[in-house]
Amino acid sequence: MKNFIVILLMSLVFFxxxxxxxKPNEEFIMYQSSEMxxxxxxxxxxxxxxxxxxxxxxxxxxxxxxxxxxYSAVLTNPANRNAxxxxxxxxYIKNMKQVYSGSKDSLKQNFNQAVNSCIACHxxxxxxxxPRIKKLLIKLNS
Ligand code: HEC
Numbered sequence: 001m002k003n004f005i006v007i008l009l010m011s012l013v014f015f016x017x018x019x020x021x022x023k024p025n026e027e028f029i030m031y032q033s034s035e036m037x038x039x040x041x042x043x044x045x046x047x048x049x050x051x052x053x054x055x056x057x058x059x060x061x062x063x064x065x066x067x068x069x070x071y072s073a074v075l076t077n078p079a080n081r082n083a084x085x086x087x088x089x090x091x092y093i094k095n096m097k098q099v100y101s102g103s104k105d106s107l108k109q110n111f112n113q114a115v116n117s118c119i120a121c122h123x124x125x126x127x128x129x130x131p132r133i134k135k136l137l138i139k140l141n142s
Contacts, residue, residue, distance in 0.1 A: 088121035
């Protein structure tokens with residue numbers, strides 16, 4: 001029964017990450033954001049806010065529990081949640097927590113390390129958004 005559901009879900013997927021470049025119209029009609037894609041957009045915005053706070057020297061607040069949803073959010077292609085995906089998720093969460101708990105002197109480095117762990121996972125699962133994610137990186141001599 002479980003396998004049946006998985007196969008059913010997979011056959012319902014019209015849109016996988018690699019097909020991201022569709023004609024705008026087609027995309028508008030066909031694209032249904034997965035839970036994971038929605039979460040990713042939330043953490044992207046969240047990290048852009050963190051980047052700006054770091055650059056302005058503002059306090060970051062606390063680690064956002066929403067980030068932990070990476071362990072459970074439903075992917076466009078549920079088969080992508082394999083051992084490697086879990087490992088990259090853990091690395092990302094660990095690095096993200098380090099941003100909040102690490103020393104102030106290494107804040108920029110720690111933040112970049114977290115962003116690099118987004119990129120590391122994306123290289124294995126979803127290369128489309130990498131150029132966008134790179135915009136989060138903080139130039140260290142700025
Ligand atoms: C463990 C792997 C992994 C990590 C870590 C990860 N991502 Fe993703 N990301 C994915 C996958 C897989 C998708 C595609 C989701 C889907 O299609 O359901 C995705 C999708 C996205 C998208 C596109 C969303 C959309 O609307 O299609 C953006 C933007 C994104 N991620 C940014 C980030 C940022 C920023 C980080 C780090 C703060 C990050 N990701 C960390 C795996 C990861």
